[in-house]
Amino acid sequence: MEAAAPKTPVLFVGHGSPMNGIETNAYSLAWEELGKQVARPKAVLCISAHWLTAGTFVHVSDAPKTIHDFWGFPKTLYEARYPCPGAPTVAKEIQSLITKTTVSPDTEWGLDHGAWTVLHHLFPAADVPVFQMSIDHTKPSEFHYQIGKELAALREQRVLIVGSGNIVHNLRVMRYDRDAKPYDWAIEFDELTRQLIVAGDHRSLIAYEKCGRAASLAVPTPDHYWPLLYTIALQDAGEPVSFPIEGIANGSISMRTIIIGGHDTSAHAPV
Secondary structure (H helix, E strand, C coil): CCCCCCCCCCCEEECCHHHHCCCCCCHHHHHHHHHHHHHCEEEEEEEEEECEEEEEEECCCCCEEEEECCCCEEEEHHCCCCCCCCCCCHHHHHHHHHHCCCEEEEEECCCCHHHHHHHHHHHHCCCCCCECEEEECCCHHHHHHHHHHHCCCHHHHHHEEEECCCCCECCCCCCCCCCCCCCHHEEEEHHHHHHHHCCCCCCHHHCCCCCCHHHHHHHHCCCCCCHHHHHCCCCCCCCCEEEEECCEEEEEEEEEEECCCCCCCCCCCCC
């Protein structure tokens, strides 16, 4: 009997500053290397912290636009484009895969900076079809985890699912020196999250608010944390997990990248 093809890995990427989209630095170089090591997917589904909606939507256009959803950055960043094709056929499949909520089609969004700044380095030729699914900000963490589980069939179809956010994301106390010393609580929560992922303790990751002071400082709002829940929901029992990129930028932004299944690497961006 012919062996079943391995499932496509799942990624969670700490995307950090929009400038990572055009800069050459430790993180962007690590994303480039990661893109060379991950098998080319049929399509990419990105679940980004920057597409928050009331209700759940999936983008179904043939040519998603590059969205510059930030302010106060250099002109060069606003001129950047990621002209990848869309994946409307795969995107529309999500409407039948997900049963726990209604998924509505969208043609107005595109690719926000949580998506294109990372994909620009993972797949620089912009020749892999990409589409986004929104995050319903009116729902609790358990909802996002359960919706993530319903995406599992896409892994059998060579669709790379990418959650894009930051495990630690506190802009209120961010230090403007990117190499600034991390806050102790940022290190603590980032490491605790790593340990919980390795242990497969998804319940504690969903109920992160119960993890004490470090959690409350690391996740003052859940938008950048929720993409992690979509990612870990797709981990099968005993499936390997690795952390090819680590580090805390600007004192309070975790750049940790997580790979579930099918891939392992020892390359780490410096902390």
